[in-house]
Structure formats: structure tokens, C-alpha cells
Amino acid sequence: MKLRTRVCKKHSIKNSEAPEEDSRKSTNYPLSCVDWSSNEDIYFVSDDHQIFKWSDVSRDSVEVAKLPDDFVPTDLHWLLLGGRSSGGGKGSDTLLISSNDGRFVILNKSARVERSISAHGAAISSGRWSPDGAGLLTAGEDGVIKIWSRSGMLRSTVVQNEEAIRCARWAPNSTSIVFCQGGHISIKPLAANSKLIRWRAHDGLVLSLSWSTQSNIIASGGEDFRFKIWDAQGANLFTSAAEEYAITSVAFNPEKDYLLVGTFNLLKLCHSNGWSYNSARFTTPSVGSFFSLSWSADGTQVACGTSTGQLIVAYAIEQQLISRNLKATSKSRKSIALKDIATGTQDVLDFPQRVVNFGLGYGHLVVATTHQVHIYNEKYINTPIIIDGRNDTRVIEVSKKYFMILDASSIWVYTYTGRLHLNPRYPGSQAQIPLLTWRSLSLGLDVLAIRDNSDPTLLHLFDLIPGASRQYDPHSLRAKQQLAEIAACRAGTAEDQFVAFIDANRELFVSETRNLSGERTDEIYKIGTQLIAIMWASETNILVGVHDSCYSIWYCPGEGAADPTIIALTTITLDTAEFGKHITIESFEDAVVTFRCAGALLPVNVNMYCEVLHRALLEGQWQQALKICRMGQHASLWATLAAVATRKHQLQISEEAYSAALQIDKVSYLQHLKTLTPSSAEQMAENSLMLGRMLEAETILLHGKKIEQAVGLSLRMHNWRRALEIAQKHKADHPDLMPRVIQERRKYLKALQREEWDPLYLPHVIKEEADNTSE
Incomplete structure (x- = not known):
């Protein structure tokens, strides 16, 4: 990938402070205030107090307004209402410009000043609208950060000290602010009673900051000639080699994992992990240091303001x-x-x-x-x-x-x-659309998964099967922690659709989008820890994930998720020391996983036998699957076949597979299953129970009107509350179930030598004692 640049305007202006006889000479003021008002128009302003607009259509700039002569701009930022940065609000777009005398002004689309507010006792170094469009921040050289409403009313002062603040930026979710003072970087959460996170970042002054909306990481550039990347807790993820000059600007792409770095006469396009795609060097003519970098809302173009007053527009090619x-x-x-x-x-x-x-x-x-x-x-x-x-x-x-x-x-x-085929909607979806990223969405074979932005623990699953009810009534799945990344499987059949996700603790979970009976399921199973990224294979239900220093391949993450033994047998973990650091998954097609590290593509083969086995199982070729396992003779093959065969009620094949995988307890259980009526609700429920899918087993029994067996299943699992709930619900048709549950509960407590403590059972104990007293 490369950057293609174009110098759009030489911003030469007349020096208003020069003597009258020298007014014919022109000087170049630094251009540090640049931003996009749309994907085609750039607004910029310098010390000449004139606001210009450059159009990508006409390739020319025009003056749109003039600021007061005593107003020297230091920062400029558009709030694009109805676009990405505003959370879908309504109204006209709004421009924020801050100055070196502590004032900021709010202008409308026609560049008319709506508010002019004196905010700080020194120059304002940063003035930024929040990503959700609810307000703005101003950070000044007086060491103060203030938050204001959209109309310019002061809401709070969140930071107050004596050290000058050079730069400040919002977190993508508008709940924190990152700012730099001297060589330190600080993160201030806006929640009540939250602590400030502060760390030493650079040997010299920190000159610029950027917070990625895609990866929730922070980039910084400093006078020590380096740029660095940090996570949201201040841990260093990447430190660049020293450049020739100070890093004056950094900017993450709003839509892709790109980072643009600016220094003297040099633009560098990097991956968000830090390694460089390409550099664009300017020598003839010299453009000076890059003071301002602003990506367009669609992430395809970037506007750059330089110390010599030049406006440069660049876009990525190749x-x-x-x-x-x-x-x-x-x-x-x-x-x-x-x-x-x-x-x-x-x-x-x-x-x-x-x-x-x-x-x-x-x-x-x-x-x-x-x-x-x-x-x-x-x-x-x-x-x-x-x-x-x-x-x-x-x-x-x-x-x-x-x-x-x-x-x-x-x-x-x-x-x-x-x-x-589908235009999915869910509660609050329209307001969330501008804040969604590619990490919030995943398109599978027959399911679309969307993470809820207002509640990141919630996952909406839409059916893509024609005529399915969940096309317009999604099933919502709730995790315990916030979701960091989601991935819906891209292969399988309509009954074998799974979604995997990584939560905020970097733990990996898998859930079915529907079970064999087509019912919704809320069961979530943990199958991995310390994951950074995941991806499903393009043609099979094999999952690959990257850890810090290794990668794992789950050959049966869906069917075997509920059984830790199966997951252990079908998971392979390999070291990535020979690859290097900061590995990402580029693609997973057929049996080849392609990793990317420092720009290099590194293809790695997964077990070919497992790939062929999955394809045979998708087509229901059970005898062919047996031949593949006998040929490969690997525990992961047999365990994969056993899990899939058990789920599909192929008991004979399942028994042989478990036997070959040395799972003797499951072989004995399968022999018990064979004594039950073939394909009956009891046998299918016991089959699901062997895979650890207790909710699925109970659902099968209840749908088959096997109420006594469903209560018995809950009692066997010591799920006392559920047993009582089912018995109470069906006591009219099955009056003998309640006494049975109470009696089993009494036996259980007697064995433990304890009194009843469950509030659901206490009324029944009291009633029974009262009946005994009356007798």
C-alpha cells in the first residue's frame, strides 16, 4: 500500500503586522487547523484569520468567512451532524474553532458565528467535539480541560493543574479523555470517582495524540523522534525506530487499521500495529513539519497542514x-x-x-x-x-x-x-449506525451478528434464511463482559451455525445461533483465554485465534464447545516466536491460514485430514468420515467425529470414535443410550446431555411432553429450582411430581445434614410441617 499526495494550495498571505511599505511581501503562516466538512470539502484556517474551503470537485479553494483580527486559531474541528461523528443527530453541521487567547467560537454551516466563549486563561491547544456529538472539550496551556454542551454551556472541569496541556482527544465511546503534559500521557475517565491513569511516554515533549475508533488504542508522537502505540491502560504496544526529526502529528484512520504519522518533510502510512506500509518524502519543494492530519469520514483521504502553510491531500492506493x-x-x-x-x-x-x-x-x-x-x-x-x-x-x-x-x-x-435480502433493525439501531465499525459486525453463512453499541454485552443475531422469523425479530444474546470482537461461522448447515466472540477480558466464547430443533439458545461456552483475534475458516467450522506469543486452532469449536474434554482434544496451540510480534490474521481459506506480521504474509497449513473430515461431515458422508479418521489416526480427528456424530445421533459411529479417542466413560454411556427407544425424545435428550447441553436436553423432553423425564433430568443435575418450576407448571396434569421433588430435596438435605435454606422451597416445608401438626 502507498500514499499518493497532492499539494493543493500554497497558503501565502500578507503579513498584517508588517510596515505599510513592506505590505507587498508575503509570508507563510503555519497551517495547523485543517478538517473535512464532508468527503469532498476541506476547511482550513491560519493566522491570517481567513477561513478557506477547498473542494475536491473544483480543485480550488475559496474564502468562506473571516475571523476577528485578534482571534488567532489553534484548532479546528467539524461536528458532522447526521454523520459518523454525531451519533445520528439532526440539525445543521457545526464548526468549532479555538484560539490562542483562550476563546473558542462555534460556527454553523454557513460560517456564521453562533457562540463566542472565553474558556481559558491561556491558549487553547485542543478543541474537539465528542464522538457521540453530545458536547465538546477544550484543553488549554493553563493545565485545564473543560467539557461543554453542544450549545456552549460549561458542564464540568475534569482536569485542573498548572502544567500546560499540549493535546487532548476523546475516547471513541466518549467516556474518557486522553491528554499529554510534558513527556507524560494521562487518561481521565469521566465516570464518578474514577482514577486518573498517568505514565511517562516519551523522553521529550509529547506533541500529538490519536485514539483509534477501530482498535481502542492510542498513538503518540514526541520530540524524541519516535511514535508509540499504547493500549487504553497505558501499556506500550509498539515503539518506532527514531526518525530524523520530531513526530509532530499522528492520526488513526476512522474506518481501517491505518495510522498516519507526520514529521518534517515526511508522511508515513503505518498499520495500527506500528509497522510501516509506505513513506512519502517531500524535498523539492520542502513543505516543513506536518502540524495537522485529518482523515475524511469515509477513511479514504487525508488532509495535511504544514508549517510552511501548504495544504496537502493524500489518499491510499495499492x-x-x-x-x-x-x-x-x-x-x-x-x-x-x-x-x-x-x-x-x-x-x-x-x-x-x-x-x-x-x-x-x-x-x-x-x-x-x-x-x-x-x-x-x-x-x-x-x-x-x-x-x-x-x-x-x-x-x-x-x-x-x-x-x-x-x-x-x-x-x-x-x-x-x-x-x-435484509435491512436489519433493532432497538436503538438508527442512533448507533454512525458508531458501528467492522469489529461490531460479522456476516456468517446464514446469520448476521451485530454488537449493540449502547450495551456492548449484547449481541443481536439475525436469521438470513428466507422466511425465518428472526429476520426482523433478532435473537439477543447477552455476555457477562463487554464484547471486543465477534465472528459468525461461514460454513456448515442451517442447524450448525455458531458465533464466537472475545470479551473485554480476552476470553473466547462460542454459542449456537440455533439448536437442532431450530429453537433459540442462550447457552454460551468458554473455550479459550488470552485471545487477541479470531477467524472462522471459509468452508468449514474450524476456528483460528491469535494469542500474545502463539496461535490456536480449534478443530471442533461448535459441537464440542460444551464438553471441555472434546475442546482439549481438538485444540492445537503452536508457538509464533519465529513469526515475530504483533501478528494479525489476514485470511483463513480452505486449509491455509494467512498471518500478517510487519507487512509480511505468512501462510500456515492446518491439519489437512481435519479439513477433509469437516467437508465429509457437512455432506453427511459418515462412512467416508470413518475412513479419514482411520487413515489419519489422530485424537483430534476422532474427537471431532465423535462430537459431530453424537450431535447428529449417529450412535454407532459416535461409539467407535469415542473408543478410538480413549473416552471410555462416554463409550459406556453410549451403550446405555442404545437400550433406549431409538430416536425417542428420551434418547435424544440423553444424547444432548452427554455433550453437556443440558438446556437442549430439557427442551427436547418438554417438546416431547415428557414432563416426568424433564423433572427427573433436573433432579439428576441437582438443578432444584428448575425441577420445582417444571413441577409447579404441570401439577394439574402431573399431581405426583410436586411430592416427588419435595421428597428428593429432603433426601438431599438430609445427606448434607442441613436445614432448608432456599426461599423457593421454604413455603413447601412450612406447609408440610403445618399439615403434620394438624394431623
Whole structure:
């Protein structure tokens, strides 16, 4: 990937303080106030007090307003109402400009000053709207940070000391503020009674900060010639090599994992892990230090203000996606090269509008321009299907049957024929759309998973099967901790759909999107710890995850999730010391996992026998699956076959597989299952119970109207409350169940030599004692 830059305007202005006879000379003021008002328009202002707008359409700049002569701007930030930064609010867009005399002004879209407020006793170094659009912060050289309402009313003073604040930025969720003083960086949570986090970050002054909306990490640049990356607790994740000059600006891309770093005459495009994609050096003419970097809302362009007063616009090219035999590379702002690696043929696709995003997979290329979506089939590359009216596409995700688009207004799921399949909505979804990222969404084979932004512990699951009720009534799954990353499986059958997620504690969980009977399920199983990233295979239900210094492959994460023994047998963990640090998962297609480390692609093969076994199981070829296991003779193969066969009620095959995996207890249990009536509710429930799926077993018995057996199951599991609940619910048809539950509870307490303590059982004990007394 490379940066292509263009110097848009030499900002030469007249020095108003020069003597009259020298007024014909022009000087260059530093350009430190630059921001996008839309994806085509840039506003910038310098010490000449004039606000200019540069248009990408006309390629020229015009003056739109003039500030007072005593107002010297230090920062500029647009609040784009109705766009990403505002949380979907209504109203006209608003511009915030701060000055070196402690004032800030709020202007409307037509550049008319609505409020002018004296906020600080010294220069304001940062003035920033919050990501949710509810307010703004001002940080000054008087060591004070204040939070204001959107209309300019003071809400609170969150930081107050004597050391000057050089830069301040909001957290992506608007609940914290990061700021720098001297060589230190501090994070101030806005919650009541929360403690300030402060650490020594650079050897010299910290000059710039940026907080990523994608990865929740912080970048800093300092006078020690280095840029560094930190997590939200202040732990160092990356430290760059020393550059030739101080790092004057850093900026994370709002939509992708890119970090742009600016220093003297140099722009560097990096991955959010720190390694560099490409550098753009400016020598003739010299542009000086980059004081301001501002990405456009769609993340495709960046505006840069320099110390010599130049406005530079850059955009990333040679972005590359690879899927099997296809490789798509962006050649310019309006063209993409699609190459078939197998045949060596290449087609250059030109578009009438600027390319905003593109996705590749399953034999299709989906390209989003500013107002259209183009769908290419690799077999019919010259006849794309075009969808009109899709503006500002932020995320494209492709799956086997559908592809998903997240734009500025909603989420859309299309078939590859261009037909709209689903426009999912859930409570509060419209307000959350601008704050969603690609980490909040996952498109599976037949399910769409969306993390709720207002409650990050909540996951909404939409059915994509035509006619399914959950297309417009999603099933909500609640985790114990906030969700950091989600992934819906991309293969399987309609009954074998799973979703995996990593929570805030970096623990990995798996849940079914529906069980074999098609019912909703809320069961969540933990299968891993200390995970950074996960990805499902493209054609099988195999999962790969990256830890700090190793990676793991789960060959049976779905069917075996409820059984720790099966998970242990089917999980392989390998060291990544030879790869290096900061590994990410690029793709997982067929049996090849591709990792990326420091820019290099590192393909790794998973167990080929497991890949072939999964494909055989998807097609129901049980005898073929047995042959594969006998040929491979590996415990993970047999355990995978055993878990899938048990779930599908293939008891004979399951018994052989468990026996080969040396699971003798399960073999004995299977022999007991064979004594039950084949395919009966009792046998199917016991089968589910063996896999550890107690809720599924109970559901099978209740649907089969086996009430006595359902109560007996709860009693066997010592689930006393559930046993009492079922008995009370069905006491009209089964009056003997209540006495049985009470009697079993009494035996249990007698064995423990304890009195009754459960408030649900106490009324029954009191009633029984009263009856005995009356007799």
C-alpha cells in the first residue's frame, strides 16, 4: 500500500503586522487547523484569520468567512451532524474553532458565528467535539480541560493543574479523555470517582495524540523522534525506530487499521500495529513539519497542514485483497486491477466515481463508489450488477451467499444478484449506525451478528434464511463482559451455525445461533483465554485465534464447545516466536491460514485430514468420515467425529470414535443410550446431555411432553429450582411430581445434614410441617 499526495494550495498571505511599505511581501503562516466538512470539502484556517474551503470537485479553494483580527486559531474541528461523528443527530453541521487567547467560537454551516466563549486563561491547544456529538472539550496551556454542551454551556472541569496541556482527544465511546503534559500521557475517565491513569511516554515533549475508533488504542508522537502505540491502560504496544526529526502529528484512520504519522518533510502510512506500509518524502519543494492530519469520514483521504502553510491531500492506493485465485489491487482513486493468479489474466476496472471501499471473496468482487455498488462475478467480469443510491459505504463483508454493506444510514444485506435480502433493525439501531465499525459486525453463512453499541454485552443475531422469523425479530444474546470482537461461522448447515466472540477480558466464547430443533439458545461456552483475534475458516467450522506469543486452532469449536474434554482434544496451540510480534490474521481459506506480521504474509497449513473430515461431515458422508479418521489416526480427528456424530445421533459411529479417542466413560454411556427407544425424545435428550447441553436436553423432553423425564433430568443435575418450576407448571396434569421433588430435596438435605435454606422451597416445608401438626 502507498500514499499518493497532492499539494493543493500554497497558503501565502500578507503579513498584517508588517510596515505599510513592506505590505507587498508575503509570508507563510503555519497551517495547523485543517478538517473535512464532508468527503469532498476541506476547511482550513491560519493566522491570517481567513477561513478557506477547498473542494475536491473544483480543485480550488475559496474564502468562506473571516475571523476577528485578534482571534488567532489553534484548532479546528467539524461536528458532522447526521454523520459518523454525531451519533445520528439532526440539525445543521457545526464548526468549532479555538484560539490562542483562550476563546473558542462555534460556527454553523454557513460560517456564521453562533457562540463566542472565553474558556481559558491561556491558549487553547485542543478543541474537539465528542464522538457521540453530545458536547465538546477544550484543553488549554493553563493545565485545564473543560467539557461543554453542544450549545456552549460549561458542564464540568475534569482536569485542573498548572502544567500546560499540549493535546487532548476523546475516547471513541466518549467516556474518557486522553491528554499529554510534558513527556507524560494521562487518561481521565469521566465516570464518578474514577482514577486518573498517568505514565511517562516519551523522553521529550509529547506533541500529538490519536485514539483509534477501530482498535481502542492510542498513538503518540514526541520530540524524541519516535511514535508509540499504547493500549487504553497505558501499556506500550509498539515503539518506532527514531526518525530524523520530531513526530509532530499522528492520526488513526476512522474506518481501517491505518495510522498516519507526520514529521518534517515526511508522511508515513503505518498499520495500527506500528509497522510501516509506505513513506512519502517531500524535498523539492520542502513543505516543513506536518502540524495537522485529518482523515475524511469515509477513511479514504487525508488532509495535511504544514508549517510552511501548504495544504496537502493524500489518499491510499495499492490496497490489496487476495481470495484463492483472485487478487484485487486499487491502482488509483477510480480504478481497481483484478488479476486471476491461476491463469495470469488481468482486468483493469474503471469507475466513474471515487472508489470508497471494496471486498473480495467467494468468486465475487464488490466495489463501493461514492454513490453506487458494483458487483462483479469472476466468470462474468465485463457485466457487473450495479446498485444505485448507496452512499458513503464504510464496511463491506462478503460471505458464501450474501454480502453486507454498512453505510452512513443503515446496514444492508444483498444477494450477489443485487437483490436486497435484509435491512436489519433493532432497538436503538438508527442512533448507533454512525458508531458501528467492522469489529461490531460479522456476516456468517446464514446469520448476521451485530454488537449493540449502547450495551456492548449484547449481541443481536439475525436469521438470513428466507422466511425465518428472526429476520426482523433478532435473537439477543447477552455476555457477562463487554464484547471486543465477534465472528459468525461461514460454513456448515442451517442447524450448525455458531458465533464466537472475545470479551473485554480476552476470553473466547462460542454459542449456537440455533439448536437442532431450530429453537433459540442462550447457552454460551468458554473455550479459550488470552485471545487477541479470531477467524472462522471459509468452508468449514474450524476456528483460528491469535494469542500474545502463539496461535490456536480449534478443530471442533461448535459441537464440542460444551464438553471441555472434546475442546482439549481438538485444540492445537503452536508457538509464533519465529513469526515475530504483533501478528494479525489476514485470511483463513480452505486449509491455509494467512498471518500478517510487519507487512509480511505468512501462510500456515492446518491439519489437512481435519479439513477433509469437516467437508465429509457437512455432506453427511459418515462412512467416508470413518475412513479419514482411520487413515489419519489422530485424537483430534476422532474427537471431532465423535462430537459431530453424537450431535447428529449417529450412535454407532459416535461409539467407535469415542473408543478410538480413549473416552471410555462416554463409550459406556453410549451403550446405555442404545437400550433406549431409538430416536425417542428420551434418547435424544440423553444424547444432548452427554455433550453437556443440558438446556437442549430439557427442551427436547418438554417438546416431547415428557414432563416426568424433564423433572427427573433436573433432579439428576441437582438443578432444584428448575425441577420445582417444571413441577409447579404441570401439577394439574402431573399431581405426583410436586411430592416427588419435595421428597428428593429432603433426601438431599438430609445427606448434607442441613436445614432448608432456599426461599423457593421454604413455603413447601412450612406447609408440610403445618399439615403434620394438624394431623
